Amino acid sequence: MSEKSQELVKGLNKISRATIVFISGSPFAGSLASMVFALMIKRFDVMLSYFFYAK
Amino acid sequence: MLNELPKLDALILIFIGDFLLLALLAVGGGLLFIVISYLLIFPAFKSFKEYDNSFNTSLIFVKSGYIGSIVMFVIALIVFITEGATAGKTQIAPLLLGVAVILLALTQVGLILGLLKLRDIFEDSKFYIAAVMFAVNIVLSFMLSPMAVLSGFAGWIVTYLATRSALKELEQA
Numbered sequence: 001m002s003e004k005s006q007e008l009v010k011g012l013n014k015i016s017r018a019t020i021v022f023i024s025g026s027p028f029a030g031s032l033a034s035m036v037f038a039l040m041i042k043r044f045d046v047m048l049s050y051f052f053y054a055k
Numbered sequence: 056m057l058n059e060l061p062k063l064d065a066l067i068l069i070f071i072g073d074f075l076l077l078a079l080l081a082v083g084g085g086l087l088f089i090v091i092s093y094l095l096i097f098p099a100f101k102s103f104k105e106y107d108n109s110f111n112t113s114l115i116f117v118k119s120g121y122i123g124s125i126v127m128f129v130i131a132l133i134v135f136i137t138e139g140a141t142a143g144k145t146q147i148a149p150l151l152l153g154v155a156v157i158l159l160a161l162t163q164v165g166l167i168l169g170l171l172k173l174r175d176i177f178e179d180s181k182f183y184i185a186a187v188m189f190a191v192n193i194v195l196s197f198m199l200s201p202m203a204v205l206s207g208f209a210g211w212i213v214t215y216l217a218t219r220s221a222l223k224e225l226e227q228a
Contacts (some may be wrong), residue, residue: 004107007103008176010099011103012099012225014099015218017095018091019212021095022084022091025083026084026087026208027080029086030078030083
C-alpha cells in the first residue's frame with residue numbers, strides 16, 4: 001500500500017471512530033448538558049450574585 | 056369522554072417525553088459534534104488532504120466551522136454568566152449561540168463535501184446517501200424541527216457503514 005493510500009486509510013478510520021463516538025455519546029452529552037444547565041439556572045445566579053454583591 | 060381523558064394525558068406525556076428526548080439528543084449531538092470535529096474529523100480531513108489536495112475546501116470548512124463555533128460558545132457563556140451576575144437581561148447570549156450553531160453548520164458542510172469526494176473515489180453510493188442525510192439535517196435544524204436528530208443519526212450510521220466498506224475494499228486491494 002502506498003503512503004498516500006495509508007493517509008486515506010488513516011482518515012477513514014478516524015471518520016469511522018467519529019461516527020461511533022457520536023452515536024454512542026450524544027445521549028450522555030445531552031444529559032450532562034441539561035444537568036449543567038439545571039445547576040446553572042438554579043444555583044449559579046445565586047452564587048454569582050453573592051460574589052458580586054457581597055459587601 | 057371521562058374514560059378517554061387518562062388516555063389523552065398519557066399520549067401528551069409520551070409526546071412531551073419524545074420531544075424532550077429529541078431535544079436532549081440535539082443538544083448532546085451539537086456539543087459532541089464540536090469535540091468530534093476537533094479530535095477526529097479535522098485530523099481525518101488533514102489525512103484526506105495528504106492523499107488528495109482536492110479535499111482542501113472541505114478542510115477549510117471544517118476548520119473554520121469548529122474554531123468559530125468554539126469561540127462563539129465561549130463568548131456566549133461569558134455573556135450568559137455576566138448577565139446572570141448583573142441581572143441585566145439582553146438577547147446577546149442567544150444571538151451568539153445562534154451564530155455558533157450557524158458556524159457549526161459550516162463544519163457539517165465541509166463533512167458533506169468530503170463525503171461527496173469520497174463517493175467519487177470509491178464509487179459507493181452510501182457516501183452520497185450520508186451526504187444527503189447531513190444536508191437534510193442542516194435544513195431541518197434551521198427549521199427547528201426535532202426530526203433533524205433522526206436524519207443526523209441516520210447520516211452517521213450510513214457514514215459508518217460506508218467507511219467500513221471502503222476500508223474493507225482498501226484492505227483487499
